[in-house]
Amino acid sequence: MAKVHVSTTVNGQPMDVLVEPNDSLLDTLRDGLGLTGTKEGCATGDCGACSVMLDGRLVCSCLVLGAEAEGKTIDTIEGVADSDGLHVIQQKFLEHAALQCGICTPGFIVAAKALLEKNPNPDETTIRYWLAGNLCRCTGYDKIVRAVQDAANELASPA
Amino acid sequence: MGDYAYAAPTTVDSTVELLSSSASSGTRTQVLAGGTDVLVQMRSIDRVPRLIVDVKQLAETNALSIGEDEIYIGAAIPSAILNENAELKGKLPGLIESADLIGSTQIQGRATIGGNLCNSSPAGDTIPALIANSAVCHIVGADGERNVPVEDFVTGVGTNCMADHEFLLGLRVPAPKGNTGDAYLRFIPRTEMDIAVAGAGVRVTLDDGGTCTAARVGIGAVAPTPLLVPDAADALIGTQVDDEALNAAAAACSAAASPISDKRGTVEYRIKVVGVLCKRAGAIARDRAKAS
Numbered sequence: 001m002a003k004v005h006v007s008t009t010v011n012g013q014p015m016d017v018l019v020e021p022n023d024s025l026l027d028t029l030r031d032g033l034g035l036t037g038t039k040e041g042c043a044t045g046d047c048g049a050c051s052v053m054l055d056g057r058l059v060c061s062c063l064v065l066g067a068e069a070e071g072k073t074i075d076t077i078e079g080v081a082d083s084d085g086l087h088v089i090q091q092k093f094l095e096h097a098a099l100q101c102g103i104c105t106p107g108f109i110v111a112a113k114a115l116l117e118k119n120p121n122p123d124e125t126t127i128r129y130w131l132a133g134n135l136c137r138c139t140g141y142d143k144i145v146r147a148v149q150d151a152a153n154e155l156a157s158p159a
Numbered sequence: 160m161g162d163y164a165y166a167a168p169t170t171v172d173s174t175v176e177l178l179s180s181s182a183s184s185g186t187r188t189q190v191l192a193g194g195t196d197v198l199v200q201m202r203s204i205d206r207v208p209r210l211i212v213d214v215k216q217l218a219e220t221n222a223l224s225i226g227e228d229e230i231y232i233g234a235a236i237p238s239a240i241l242n243e244n245a246e247l248k249g250k251l252p253g254l255i256e257s258a259d260l261i262g263s264t265q266i267q268g269r270a271t272i273g274g275n276l277c278n279s280s281p282a283g284d285t286i287p288a289l290i291a292n293s294a295v296c297h298i299v300g301a302d303g304e305r306n307v308p309v310e311d312f313v314t315g316v317g318t319n320c321m322a323d324h325e326f327l328l329g330l331r332v333p334a335p336k337g338n339t340g341d342a343y344l345r346f347i348p349r350t351e352m353d354i355a356v357a358g359a360g361v362r363v364t365l366d367d368g369g370t371c372t373a374a375r376v377g378i379g380a381v382a383p384t385p386l387l388v389p390d391a392a393d394a395l396i397g398t399q400v401d402d403e404a405l406n407a408a409a410a411a412c413s414a415a416a417s418p419i420s421d422k423r424g425t426v427e428y429r430i431k432v433v434g435v436l437c438k439r440a441g442a443i444a445r446d447r448a449k450a451s
Binding site for chain 2: 002004020021022024043044045048051054057058059060062063064065067068070111114115129130131132133134
């Protein structure tokens with residue numbers, strides 16, 4: 001099978017990778033680039049564990065081909081924290097115990113960050129609908145919603 | 160059985176050439192827009208390798224224009240982008256709502272109206288709304304361009320009228336002109352992210368006295384293909400779109416339905432609910448027409 005050469009930017013870094021034509025972007029990130037922070041849950045776009053930003057838009061990386069990343073900008077969970085430490089959203093997930101097994105967490109954090117960048121002050125209903133494409137079988141969601149609300153408050157008026 | 164391959168042509172001509180040469184050499188092709196149906200199908204129900212032809216690099220499939228007479232929606236524009244366009248949402252709120260109903264935030268970032276139509280599911284939510292809005296499919300292929308009304312596009316469960324050398328460039332929707340409103344409603348057992356048990360789209364135009372001068376009704380998930388229901392439109396035209404007229408339109412939708420029973424709903428339930436949805440969507444479309 002002829003591999004496809006893809007030049008793309010991941011978390012600000014230019015990267016080149018060879019992909020199979022039917023590889024998903026999720027396969028490319030995890031197996032091609034070794035970025036295993038993005039998780040595979042369902043591989044059918046239902047669970048959101050594989051959420052990444054593609055040209056600034058939240059997508060399921062299992063529903064994008066690796067080949068489609070050519071010339072695109074991708075941001076994954078690995079790019080959320082910086083050298084100063086965790087992102088506020090990550091910190092709030094810890095403080096609120098908004099994770100147990102943790103498989104869904106990267107997707108939730110990427111999706112929550114996308115929400116707060118678009119809407120810095122979402123109400124609970126907005127948060128719940130925005131995150132409806134991210135499934136969590138451990139927490140019951142309440143702690144996740146509280147963590148996102150708290151992160152929004154902190155981002156609005158840093159302590 | 161060949162291998163998978165991927166191509167992202169940048170012109171309509173080269174896309175048609177690729178599809179045509181593949182068709183004549185017996186190479187299976189798969190046109191790819193948002194991929195939210197295609198990738199799932201390639202991984203589960205239909206694993207046969209094929210040449211994936213990504214049509215998102217074409218200017219034409221990304222074109223969005225809101226003209227005096229016609230609104231053109233390129234086949235590869237994600238729902239999220241359509242939903243963020245306030246002018247488009249103001250003109251065709253029902254159609255945009257039908258696209259917005261499909262999937263999560265993540266899915267919305269990729270899924271397209273064109274792909275929803277080409278997937279040709281009986282339950283595709285945008286299709287009854289497109290039918291109600293008299294949308295026309297702008298198709299291009301080896302024989303040139305052609306325009307097919309949406310109600311004639313879907314030919315069966317998961318099948319449509321396009322040949323292997325053809326693909327959908329975009330959708331032409333007549334621009335609403337004064338006193339016109341559209342609406343789409345579907346029923347699902349959850350609050351979102353589910354497949355329609357039944358759906359109904361309605362567009363009406365009223366005169367200054369509130370009398371309906373034009374109407375179109377489309378229904379989904381109650382037959383092998385989404386349907387145009389002329390009898391439901393006829394029940395609205397010439398009326399004030401009051402309860403009596405809406406009840407008659409609802410009865411026409413129920414009469415046009417020939418659903419199956421499955422885990423989502425029974426025949427009897429779907430027949431009843433599609434009428435209820437027509438009535439409610441008709442009232443919303445009427446109120447929007449009055450406010451427009």
